[in-house]
Amino acid sequence: MTNLIATERPDSRLAALLDKGVPSMAIQDDKSVANRLFFRLFQASNILQKQTVGQVGLSTVQWAVLGALSRKGYEDGISFNQLTEYLIVSRQNLDGVLKRLERDDHVKRITHPDDKRARLILLTDKGRAFWESLQPKIHEFYAQGLANFTFDETVSLLHYLNKFQKDLEAIAMRDAPTAEHEKS
Template identity: 35%
Template sequence: MTNPEFETALHRMLQITTLFNRDMEQHAAADGLTAARVPVVWLVSTNGPQTQRQLAEALGVSARNITGLVDILERDGFVTREPHPRDRRATLVTPTPKGAAIAERMAREQAEFTESLFSDWEPDAFKSFARGLDRIVDRLTDLFEAGDR
């Protein structure tokens, strides 16, 4: 039997996940994107042009999945495919001005949201919360790597 406090904490984390996902889906849809496409636009806008292989590795998805995402993003004007300057076989996924502008706005909105979410916390309470999040991430990583999840 599990500890009821543990179950309550997990339930709260699932609620937070649901709320964050809903928020991301709504904001993405307003830009003509999906939650799956946002990370591609974000990565090429913040880290510079990348090959599809680099994107697939960074996002932990298959090459086929990235190809489909980039096809749609290119069709909708968020990215372009440009020749790689050193590898004739590769192309670089590059943000268009439209894609870069959306990523810049997302960064501003994320900073504003972060401030509104955490600005009224007492510093010690926030530090404790952040340490707790680190412990959860570390524990989940350990469980996943061990194959226990």
């Protein structure tokens, strides 16, 4: 009884399954289902990347940037910083993406009127027209990508992804509880 300290973290769901006499094949799945889920997300993201380029003609980041800038209420731009947070990419990465979008005259950066450090990112007229011209392709892509999904299933998947994203995001928080004094 005294030597049970260092066993793998007890898992109530596993214990419950054991109590019910569920065969060990199914129990092993508790570890492996997580493994499969994370791997599936990796694969799905790779496919999304490929298919977006193939069907829409844009990389997923570019599609996300143009989509973000074309939203109602962002006609006067969004701050660089806000955009990195919305897309969940590093400032350094976004910088490069914006450089190429500026080169193609789809996007421009202007200095923020209230803070000379900051930048406002906004669509050019050409960029807006380009985005509009993509809409048919994009909607067709959505339709095909969800061809075998009912409306309810789509909503369910979205719900679970939202939830999963929150769990994933929360991990980093736990790591740096004493971030304030770490500099000393």
